[in-house]
Amino acid sequence: MHRIARRKKPPSPVRVITVGFSLLIVLGTLLLCLPFATRSGQSAGPVTALFTATSATCVTGLVVEDTYLFWSPFGQAVILLLIQVGGLGFMMAAAGFSFVVRRRITLRERLLLGQSLSVEEMSGIVRLARGILVGTFAIEAMGAVILAIRFARDFGLRGGIVKGIWTSVSAFCNAGFDLMGETGAFSSMAKYLGDPAVTLTISLLIILGGLGFYVWSDLVTCPKNRRYRLHTSLVLATTGILLLAGTLGFLAFEWNNPQTLGDKSVFDRIMAAVFHSSSVRTAGFDQMGQAGLTSASRALTILLMFIGGSPGSTAGGIKTTTLAVLVLTAVAPYRGRNQASAFGRTIAQKSVTDALSVLVTGLFLVICSSFLVSWADKLPFETAVYECVSGFATVGLSLGVTPTLSVFSKLVLVLLMFTGRVGVMTIGAAALFRSSGEGRIKEPEGRVMVG
Template identity: 50%
Template sequence: MVIIIKNLSRLLNFTPTQVIPLGFASVILIGAVLLTLPIASRNGNSIGFINALFTATSAVCVTGLVVVDTYTHWTIFGQVVILSLIQIGGLGFMTMATLFSLILGRRIGLKERLLIAESLNQYSLEGMVRLTRQILLGTLLFEGAGALILSIKFASEYGLALGIYKGIFHSISAFCNAGFDLMGDKGKFSSLVSYVDDTVVNLTIMALIVIGGLGFSVWEDIYRVRSFRGLKLHTKLVLVVTAILLVFGFIIFFLLEFNNPKTLQPLSMKGKILAAMFQSVTPRTAGFNTLSLPDLTNASKFITIILMFIGGSPGSTAGGIKTATAGVLFFAVLSVLKGSEDTNMFKRRLNTEVVLRSLAIVVISLGIVIVTTTVLSIFEKATFIEQIFEAVSAFGTVGLSLGITPNLNTASKIALIITMFLGRVGVLTMGLALTIKMQKSNAKYKYPEGKVMVG
């Protein structure tokens, strides 16, 4: 597959920015074909191409929205296909391609380094192979540790073999922020609701979600520096914004749901704290849930939508507009309110281009969510909050749902497939991929300055 993409990119003179969407789309199509096979479904019948494409897109884009329950519908073959797509999609197909190249002893050329840098949101080609090795090693360590803890926990309930299998599956799914689960034996689409007050499962899944959503370059910086003062500006911003969102989400959900008889009220204090923490973490684009989402208050649903829209961090397994983007815009607004011409944070000045790119990402993202919500409102009879919740969940590659996904019609599924793809590949990358040739041919000139009153 990688060789085909590389040869095709040379033939059509594709740039690295354009190859990334091509690679993701190719993996999705292969996964969809495999999932249409009768061997993938427990009933021996093909699920149909649209449903298979929806599932494959959700897996590769590490979203977690599903039209059928993963455990009760798919065979071991189908589940392994989904898990493979999650791993490829979470790490990025170029990271996986580099792994195979390293195993085979092949040289990583300039073209491959450009693709790796683009897929990981890196600005320099220096140390790309080293960074890829660190990503693969870190992934192995984190997923391995998570799998070991969850396997021990699940083995006591499901037996050794099935316990280990479920432990591995949920560890990879959590670390890649995918949200696919194998808990259908406790009820279809039940996710982790039966473990709402289980300390081991909650803390392990939450840790995997947060670590996977921080970003690979953040890992490297933390490992290399190990002190907040010496960290890069990007790392500081990601850590601060992530911490603020997690604490804010926990407090809000704890207060809003404390007396809700369908969510937190029946739980012990430990259960309330764990559930509120988990509900704050899972919108980092994870897709697991320990509370019944349709039973949340409307205020909690709205806060979840906001957190899903922001998502995780750049260069990570997460989606959304990203924490760094939200942080840049926050400091930009703060600078305007202070009357400053520059956007400053942590005693550093940001380039205006970064602020404009962040603004463009948010505007384009809002446009995608609006269009998707409109399509759902036309074809679905669900309430508006269910429709926008589904649209934002797809764009943010979260996977949380208020229960309407299995009943969507074909038009809505296609709209969500496109939205998940754009959310994972990145609106800015897609925009650059579509306009890169036009940008090369445009002459650089400036119009006379004009003035517009705003506010």
């Protein structure tokens, strides 16, 4: 008998995405280790390069060295490229290259695109990808023009253009990296507190980047006589509620705080609260200084960071839809219903299970990591939680301890940033589970008393 050769099964989309992000981080680390990547001409340490490459690729914004003062123009260009590719996703970047060279996108590549965009429908995926790329660069270009005009007043024409482009890309990709080091190391956007042009432009870029490409598509293509998809409705409603609640909360908690907003005008206080509420969930740009926040504001910041942005976007966190599904599930019994529902539609049980899994896994990772960082660096637990939630949610806000962390704690944050960007469900599926029919097995039902 002839032995029949069995074709090797190709890796699953989730594994391809996980490996792809890993290779991108490795490439970025190697480039940032080059001597001419720093202003001093001396090679950055491998840990510094790895941490920065991971933070940029995972669009986090946590840094151990000031981006403007430490990295050379070459190093800054590498970081910006990692932010752009990491924000869009490496599969979107690959699709963009295919569009440029007019190469046909294969069926497998379409499946990978759908997985990276959190889209289950494969019909029209190439058209969606092309629209996302065009929309992304158009929005970033408009933001860059507005910011460049404003920054040119402070940094000259060339400096304004460079900082405008950098800030626009970083804001839309929810990265939080900045080139404002010449106004003070790690100063972020403190110079522009209350400035409406900078505050509103960056806030809008952050919000648009955090909505998710799937929501964009629905908003653009949905006819006036048809309702939005349930996903879009939940994202828009939850995002609006969180933005409003965050703004009002920070205004209330920081109104009389002399270390942040206490000595500012009413207009500047409102602008700063809007900016912080927009930035704190995903981006990590800072105007007020995190170390001076009240305890209540820090707690609110941790909560908003942990929630993050929306699925299929440039943001991290457990996602707005996870929060919405869990809240709706929690209130369903009080509404006399067995299943969660919203906007006239019932939420699938699988969505509820996935949301609970994301929440529990996220809490587990953050709590365990916080214990490790607090123990390794002798930090107050609140400070460790702040850093770890910021890393997991790919936000980038810090109480100022990131540069002083030990190598061990930095590596913990590297793993958190990677997990937060790729997604706990994606990594779990890639590392622990096989694609099989096990999910279709239904065992005998049993009831458990709760509450």
